[in-house]
Amino acid sequence: MTAIAPTPVETTATSDEIAPAGRRRTGSRWWLYVVLTLGLVAMLTPFVWMILGSFKTDAEIRQHPTEFLPREPTLDNFTTLFGRLDFTTFFANSIVVAVFVTLGNIVFCSMVGYALAKLQFRGKKLLFALVLGTLMVPGVVTFVPLFVLTANLGLVNSYPGLILPFLITPLGVFLMRQFMLGLPDELIEAARIDGASEWRIFLRVIMPLCGPAIATLTILTFLASWNNFLWPLVVATTEDMYTLPVALALYSVGQNAARYGLMMAGAVVVVVPVLIVFVVLQRYFVQGIALTGIK
């Protein structure tokens, strides 16, 4: 991938601002707002329906023809959810796993990304090929062997078992590499001339410049870990180790009748933390990938 030095561009810059003075084209784009709003409506309608559905009884959800607003709003789904589920445990498990996985990725993906981006060494291409290759293998095929391995390591039904296989992801490495390619070599050279060790350069010079990329990585990793279902399903063999998605699957899909209201309430609850993380970090996100050298 080619790297381009990051231009110190503010995220709010638009091409309108570079129009020669006198040619102001802003403000008369009302039609664009209309189109975008229609798009937004299309994007959010299912989501809104889902939120509204969490306040409906199952019978209402299944009304023919489908209706939007609940006729008799109820909090039953939520009370059931919080009442029957040992909510704090599941929530805590999800948080612990997501936090450790995210932290691990931030540290390790950066390390490997730095090596791939800025260091010259033998086997570099092989390493990168390995990273890309792992990215391309369909997850389903390694699932059972991975579990057997985890079992043999004695890690089933434990936090390490839930966390370790995801402590570093090829996508994360790929992303950090891209970003670091865009960082100026001169800084690194200067530090080397000053006699700093590679580790020091990494920690003191490179990482501080990586704020936006780290924010990006944080969102992506947190989201993936938070919504992860299949792995915790098989690794957590007793309920006290279940994460949120697994616990929710318990109470919403029966052999005979799916409890839609419960499922939607669950989905709403699961989505909230991730949305919070996204809203908080999203400005760095946009700013972040700009410097990934993939401009």
Add this chain to the structure above:
Amino acid sequence: MTLTAWLFALPFVVLFLVFMAGPIVGSLVMSFTDMTTRDLQTPFQVDIVGVDNYVRLFQDPRFLRSLLNTFTFVVVAVPLTMALALAVALALDKGIRRFRTVYRVGFYTPVVTSIVAIAIVWRFILQPDGLLNGFLGLFGIQGPDWLQSTTWALPSLIAMAVWRNIGTLMVIFLAALQGVPREHHEAAMVDGANAWQRFWNITIPAMRPAILFSAVITGIGFLQFFEEPFVMTRGGPLDSTLSAAMYTFQQFGFGNYAYASAASYVLFLAIVVLALIQFRLLGRKED
């Protein structure tokens, strides 16, 4: 330098060797055997059958159908997602000034929601008397039973997948747009180029690496599309929405572990081939 570099790479190498290398090699080897559920406890007591699984795969009309469906899906959905995301990113970046955060968060929300819950919602929307047909009815259009029609089921799933993934690409493109050098635009304007010409000759080329990156990761993701058909239609009606990944999952479910592994590696090959094509088409010489 080499030693230091490998020390930096150590976490990946260790975790890769422990958690990824073994399972990958193991499952690849398994695809050349005839392992099924009965062998779960004695995985080494299986017979080697060479490329038998692979041959049988290509003789199974359902697998071939799933490849066709997957191919259709990718060919339509990848460009569609990218084009729409690009349009939105452009609109948000250059077109409007206010409420940008609202639109950004709004367009990204579908990415964040869990597929199971969202699938239920979509099923209700796509029912014969669901929201979509109700909406179309306002224009006097009689919508079909989307998910039960062999013609419309796959397009419906494509629409759903596009809907879910626009957000991610939008964000990538938004960021990439920030990096298009102002000077180029200024110079072009001075030369009298209009908006469309500037877009085509400056913006797009400058965004090429971002476009490549998006195409690759979206291609990888969509080639493995599984959750949408699994939750919405279970591959029906009449296998019209059966994806290769879903076929593989079914075979794992039947306990045909070796056969399913072979199917996975065929999919892997497809992924690699697509990535190579994309690099060739969209990459630059140095890539």
Add this chain to the structure above:
Amino acid sequence: MTRTAARKTSRWTAIGAVTLVGALALAGCGRSDEGGGAGGDSAGEAIDDSPATGELTVWAMGNEGEVLDELVGQFEEENPDVSVEVTAVPWESAHDRIATAIAGGETPDITMLGTTWVGEFAATGAFEPTPEGLVDESAFFEGSWETAVVDDVAYGVPWYVDTRVLYYRTDLADQAGVEPPTTWDEYTEFTKALQSAGATWGVSLPPGGFDSWQYVTPLAWQQGGDILNEDGTEFTFDTPEWEEAFTYYKSFFDEGIAEPRRLEGGEIEQAFINGEVGAFYSGPFHVSLLLDQGGEEFADKFAVTMVPGADSRTSFTGGGNLAVFEDTDNRDAAWKLVRWLSQPETQISWYEISTDLPSVQEAWDDPTFSEDPYLSVFGEQLQDSKAPPAIPTWAQVSAVIDQELEKTTRGETTPADAIATIQQQAQSIGTGK
């Protein structure tokens, strides 16, 4: 130059290493004559009558997983030195979870199973055969007991059962002046009559697709046909009984009695209550669902009856089984719990907690069942209900039936061609023995 050469060397080394590992793995492969799997397993020692001790882990799905704790509490009272931990597992993913657990050797002591899973999991050798004398097999419904038997060896016991009966709108039937049907001809007439009395669709049937085999297979059974031959070695799909079953099933769609649309979970109750659908097949859980959603007034507008039949009125039975894992640490207590759960009194208590129907026939003599207008019908139907054979490949074979049935109802193939295809594919899939 050295660097290129060095890189080439390192690449070849890597390839060589992978090949070596692969070759070693392959070299170690090969079936020995014993091979893994069931068949020939002998039952373990008999279990005595002393109280159970130690710890037990039990996996249960869905609703059962949620409420089993309550029942198990009674067991723990009667056996003070035992402690049982129940883990609830999501239904849809339970199959994957059990398979993966077996592969990794991380199984609990006891697990609940879907009746159609016994065959494939028993084939792994992960289950222990039911000890001699633990339970009396004639205590269970015949069709249910069969679900636990693989190659003449029983693995675990049937725990609870369900069966399919015909639900129908009594008010529409009265209006049309028809009685609940007992034969196929009456059945066709009946459903048409329901339509003339106002129902849009006389009966709701899945037009193929996932699990639709459960609706067409009883039609074959009712004529005396079956899935496997007497000694369970060959499939018998290309027989007149199966062709007739397919033809008859298709007729409902051709004659406009059944809607050619797959109803998702939850749609059917509404359609039934609204009067769009005059009748449908289902298990016992729908009774409470209909009473819940239809309210008080609806209660006397529907009833259940045994399925109409040809030579017999055979229906499909499913339910849940219990199995004990071979590598359990507490075999003694595990089987004692299983035995306790199979006692009629426990089965009745279990019904009261979970509304799951007992698999033990004696439990049905209790007034709870014999005097209930709905349950008594289920009890009667259970006397004539069958389950598919407990073979490891059943999931794959039944998927073929699902597909061919869908093609048939959509007119893309004929019943004769469909059953020929099923037979051919089933044969190539094999019985897994």
